[in-house]
Amino acid sequence: MSRILVTSALPYINGIKHLGNLVGSQLPSDAYARFMRARGNEVMFICATDEHGTPAELAAAKAGKPVADFCEDMWQVQKDIADGFRLSFDFFGRSSSERNRDLTQHLAGKLAENGLIEEVSEKQVYSHADGRYLPDRYIEGTCPNCGSENARGDQCENCTKQLDPTDLINPRSAISGSTDLEVRETKHLYLKQSKMRDKLDKWIDSQKGWPILTTSIAKKWLHDGDGLRDRGITRDLDWGVPVQYDGAPWTGMEGKVFYVWFDAPIEYIAATAEWADANGLDDAAWESWWREDKGADDVKYVQFMGKDNVPFHTLSFPSTLMGSGEPWKLVDYIKSYNWLTYEGGKFSTSQGRGVFMNQALEIMPSDYWRWWLLSNAPESSDSDFTWASFQGGVNKDLADVLGNFVSRVTKFCRSKFGEVVPEGGAYGKAEAAVVAEIGKRLTAYQDHMEAIEIRKATAELRAIWVAGNEYLQATAPWSVYKTDPDAAAAMVRFALNLIPLYAVLSEPFIPDASAKMLVSMGAEGAAWPTDLSAALEALPAGHAFTVPDVLFAKITDDRRVELEEQFAGQG
RNA sequence: GGGCCUGUAGCUCAGUUGGUUAGAGCAGAGCGCUCAUAACGCUUUUGUCGCAGGUUCGAGUCCUGCCGGGCCUACCA
Numbered sequence: 001m002s003r004i005l006v007t008s009a010l011p012y013i014n015g016i017k018h019l020g021n022l023v024g025s026q027l028p029s030d031a032y033a034r035f036m037r038a039r040g041n042e043v044m045f046i047c048a049t050d051e052h053g054t055p056a057e058l059a060a061a062k063a064g065k066p067v068a069d070f071c072e073d074m075w076q077v078q079k080d081i082a083d084g085f086r087l088s089f090d091f092f093g094r095s096s097s098e099r100n101r102d103l104t105q106h107l108a109g110k111l112a113e114n115g116l117i118e119e120v121s122e123k124q125v126y127s128h129a130d131g132r133y134l135p136d137r138y139i140e141g142t143c144p145n146c147g148s149e150n151a152r153g154d155q156c157e158n159c160t161k162q163l164d165p166t167d168l169i170n171p172r173s174a175i176s177g178s179t180d181l182e183v184r185e186t187k188h189l190y191l192k193q194s195k196m197r198d199k200l201d202k203w204i205d206s207q208k209g210w211p212i213l214t215t216s217i218a219k220k221w222l223h224d225g226d227g228l229r230d231r232g233i234t235r236d237l238d239w240g241v242p243v244q245y246d247g248a249p250w251t252g253m254e255g256k257v258f259y260v261w262f263d264a265p266i267e268y269i270a271a272t273a274e275w276a277d278a279n280g281l282d283d284a285a286w287e288s289w290w291r292e293d294k295g296a297d298d299v300k301y302v303q304f305m306g307k308d309n310v311p312f313h314t315l316s317f318p319s320t321l322m323g324s325g326e327p328w329k330l331v332d333y334i335k336s337y338n339w340l341t342y343e344g345g346k347f348s349t350s351q352g353r354g355v356f357m358n359q360a361l362e363i364m365p366s367d368y369w370r371w372w373l374l375s376n377a378p379e380s381s382d383s384d385f386t387w388a389s390f391q392g393g394v395n396k397d398l399a400d401v402l403g404n405f406v407s408r409v410t411k412f413c414r415s416k417f418g419e420v421v422p423e424g425g426a427y428g429k430a431e432a433a434v435v436a437e438i439g440k441r442l443t444a445y446q447d448h449m450e451a452i453e454i455r456k457a458t459a460e461l462r463a464i465w466v467a468g469n470e471y472l473q474a475t476a477p478w479s480v481y482k483t484d485p486d487a488a489a490a491m492v493r494f495a496l497n498l499i500p501l502y503a504v505l506s507e508p509f510i511p512d513a514s515a516k517m518l519v520s521m522g523a524e525g526a527a528w529p530t531d532l533s534a535a536l537e538a539l540p541a542g543h544a545f546t547v548p549d550v551l552f553a554k555i556t557d558d559r560r561v562e563l564e565e566q567f568a569g570q571g
Numbered sequence: 572g573g574g575c576c577u578g579u580a581g582c583u584c585a586g587u588u589g590g591u592u593a594g595a596g597c598a599g600a601g602c603g604c605u606c607a608u609a610a611c612g613c614u615u616u617u618g619u620c621g622c623a624g625g626u627u628c629g630a631g632u633c634c635u636g637c638c639g640g641g642c643c644u645a646c647c648a
Contacts, residue, residue, distance in 0.1 A: 012648050055647060124646090136646045154646060162644080216575050217643070224574075229645065260648070307576095311645070338576085338642080380584085381577055382641060389583070392597060400610055408607030415606080456585080459595075466611095473604070473612040481606095492606095550608055 002300055003042045005289050005329070006033045007268045008087075009305035010050035010095065013074050014059035018347045018356045019385060020340035022085065023373040024306035028335065028454050030087045031374055032302065034508040035449045037088075038528045044289050047082070048093035048271040049075045052240040053260035054135050058175060067239045071096055077358075084361040085370065086511045091278065093271030095263055100270035104241045104263040105248070108233070110324035111191065112249050117233075118190045119250065124236065125153070125165050129178030133186070133236040134165075138175060141168030187252055189243065190230040191262070196319045197228045203322075203330070204314065209451075213307055214334045218314035231316060233262040265317035269328070292327040302333045302452070310336050335452045338378035342385050343564075355385070355567055363563065367510040368394045368552070374509055375458035387564045391555040398510070402465045402502065403551040406517060408472065409495040410547040416481055417489065421497075423541035425490030434471045434494075435532050438464050438501075442532070445505070461505060468498045489541075496545065497536040500526040513551050520548035 008029040011017050026047065033045040051071045060070035071094070079092050094100075111117050124133045136153035143151035144167050152174070153165030165171060172179045193200075204210075204218050222228050234243050240257025243250065269290050276286040288295035303313055313334055321328040341347070347354035360369050372393045376383050413422065441464045448457035472495060481488035503517035504526050518524050522545050529535035539545075 010648095014648085050648070053648065134646095138647085155644095165646090213576075213642095220574055220643075221645070224644075232646075235646085259646085264648085307642070308648080311643090312648095341641095376583080383583085389597090392583095395608095396597070399608060404608055404610045406607095408610075410607095412606040459585085462596080469611050470613095472606075476604075476606085478606045479604085552608080554608065 001040050001042065002036075003289070003298055004033075004036050004044070005296075005299050005301040006036070006043060006045045007301075007303050008045075008047040008089075009303075009309050010048050010264055010267060011078055012053075012055065013049045013051040013071050013078075014055045015074075015349065016077065016081065016356050016358050018342075018349070018354050019360060019369070019373060020342075020347050020354075021306070022357055022369075023340050023377055024337040025304040025309075026082070026087050027085070027370060027373055028337070028377055028452070029302075029304035030085075030089075031370075031454060031508040032304070032449065032452060034088055034511065038504065038507060039446075040528070043090070044272060044275075045088060045090045046093070046268055046271045046275070047087070047089045048091075048095055048267045048274075049078055050260065050264045050267070051075070051094055051096040052237075052257065052263060053235075054132075054138065054237065057132075057237065057239050068096070081357045081361065085357070085366045088511075091271050091275035093267060093274040095260075095267040095270070097267070097270055097274055099273040099277070100263060100267045101241045103270045103273070104258055104266050105245050107266060107320055107324050108189075108243075108258065108262075109247070109249070110326060111320065114323055114325050116192045116195060116319075116323045118192055118230065119187055119252075120190045120230075120232070121185055121187050122232075123166070123183050124186045125171070126182045126184045127173040127176065127178055128180045128182065129176045130173050133184075134173060134175070134181075135235075136165050138173065139165045139168060139171050139181070140174045141171035144169055186236055188232045188256070189234045189250065189253070191233045191316070191319060191323070192230050193228050193315065193319045194230050196323060197222060199322060200228070200315055200318060203318065207333075210334055211336055213338070214310055214314065214336045217307065217310040217336075221311050221315055228315060233259045235259050261312055261316060262320070265312060266320065290329045292329055296329040299329055300333075301329055301331045302335065303331050304335050305337070307336045307338055310334070333452070338380075338382045340373075340378055340385055341382055342567075343387075344384055353568070359567075364394075364555075365512065367512045368398065371398055371458075371510055374454050375462075377454045379453070379455055387560050387567075391557075391560045394552065395554045397462055397465075398513075398552040399554045401462060401469065402506070402513075405465060405468045405472075406499055406502075406548065406551055409468075409492065409499065410520070410545065412478060413492045413496060414547050416485075417492065419545055419547065421493050421539045421541050421543040421545065422489035423493075424486035425484075425488070425493075427490060427494055427536075430471065430475050431490075431494050431536070434467055435536065437467050439532050441467070442505070442529070449508070458509065461509065464505060465502060468495065468502070471495065471498075493539070493541060494536060496521070497539050499523075500538060501529060501532075501535055504528055516548055516551060521545045 006029050009025040033043050037043045057067050060067035063070055075094055125139055126133050139153035142149050143156040148156055155162055171181055201222050234256045237257050241263045243253040243256045272286040272289055290296050342354035372390050441460050445457055445460035475491045477488040477491040499517055500521050500523035503514040507514040
């Protein structure tokens with residue numbers, strides 16, 4: 001048994017996320033966490049909302065709410081959706097928590113003690129009309145390069161040229177449109193990541209088997225140009241972790257907060273502390289997951305995220321933890337995902353294109369989404385969501401292969417023997433062959449899950465389901481029953497026993513259906529099999545069960561067309 | 572501009588350190604079964620492995636160039 005710490009990238013607070021965000025971190029991390037728990041490991045699975053930064057303030061303003069209230073409301077919305085998708089977080093925290101404020105300030109203080117924080121004076125654009133400093137991308141104007149009138153302060157989308165806000169001709173605020181802008185001198189703290197470069201480089205080199213996507217992005221940042229650059233970790237905002245606090249070694253930082261990307265990953269730790277608080281545990285409980293001097297030395301820590309998050313998790317966050325000089329647990333494996341596209345294009349919040357998490361739950365059960373998304377996870381490259389593919393995957397895999405298997409076995413038994421596991425006959429060669437086949441598949445399935453090769457794992461799981469149908473077809477108990485009811489009884493008994501096995505093995509992907517299967521078979525306590533033969537005799541003759549309702553209703557062509565139209569968007 | 576990823580059957584993808592007739596699922600075709608959500612099983616068609624060179628006894632796998640798709644490029648998160 002191992003102790004495994006799993007974190008999913010934190011969803012940003014400003015709105016409801018779409019399916020691409022779900023499949024890029026929360027869903028695979030959940031399947032992994034569930035699998036690891038099922039195998040008997042001690043798992044701590046953490047997620048939280050990422051609440052700070054300019055977009056949150058603007059979203060709150062748009063909603064006409066104080067930002068703290070807005071975040072509290074949105075946290076609840078996201079929490080409910082996470083529950084709807086059966087995301088089994090041990091704790092779903094908030095980066096605006098007191099725990100995170102304290103920890104962020106603490107780590108910043110340590111970094112300062114170790115000479116890794118530098119005060120830099122820089123020029124920032126201030127908008128009088130908006131009453132705030134504007135991040136580069138919130139300034140728009142005419143591109144000096146191509147003349148496009150909608151260039152942003154960080155880059156012109158038309159000609160892709162990198163820009164500085166001061167390069168723009170006729171700059172205006174993207175928020176209010178105001179041209180009443182002023183360049184002000186303002187001081188900020190920088191994290192001297194450049195001093196950490198060699199250490200980070202060695203650390204990354206020492207990691208085995210990280211996805212290419214993860215290491216190549218990290219290496220690029222480490223070695224591109226002059227190498228890893230220092231990074232500003234404070235902002236002129238109201239909403240965030242204050243830079244000023246008791247004993248802070250900085251003056252002149254009043255009214256500033258830490259940059260959201262500095263405090264967000266720290267929330268992984270803080271959320272674990274929030275978990276301890278919520279469960280009435282002391283600090284030792286969460287420290288045993290995060291402090292190598294307090295029990296975390298045997299923890300395996302796995303992070304899940306979309307590829308956009310990789311630089312922060314491979315470089316910035318490790319810089320923070322290493323630079324503190326304290327024995328914080330560093331990540332052992334970073335699983336990163338590509339993007340999910342929608343019907344060949346991008347998901348678009350502004351154009352209402354694609355499916356968002358709340359909508360998804362309104363139209364289909366979570367198991368359907370979990371299965372399709374995970375069996376098509378963008379692991380090696382971007383993958384495309386289409387309604388046709390979704391319909392095909394759900395109908396074929398879930399309804400036909402698994403659902404119908406359960407249905408045909410239980411209904412056949414009911415009609416010939418009643419709703420009890422039948423007595424008589426004995427397992428023979430055919431059953432041994434299935435045990436051998438499933439045993440081989442199960443090993444492959446487990447290996448793929450250990451390696452976090454989710455798509456491959458789902459393919460093996462599916463093959464395990466198929467083995468049940470093959471068995472029935474080969475042995476044909478409906479025909480054997482006519483001449484040898486005892487032999488047929490043994491076949492049915494074996495097939496019925498496959499159902500709780502399938503339920504247990506499928507739980508990481510389709511927890512609701514899995515639970516239904518166990519309940520209908522009266523096998524709620526079924527555990528992950530260590531001995532397959534024994535597991536397939538777990539339901540003894542005479543054990544009562546109930547024929548379950550249809551586990552997965554199919555998606556009709558009409559419904560699919562309807563959904564295609566409903567989600568086509570305006571764009 | 573630079574960097575990374577990617578291009579394998581109609582579709583979605585596997586193909587380990589280069590090694591015998593290139594695989595799976597879906598879709599198509601045929602057969603079988605009739606317990607079941609017209610479900611299941613078996614058999615089966617299709618590939619100049621993006622293009623052009625090169626290395627090698629041998630390349631989908633390595634090298635070079637080109638073409639196509641995607642992503643990143645540090646103040647959105």
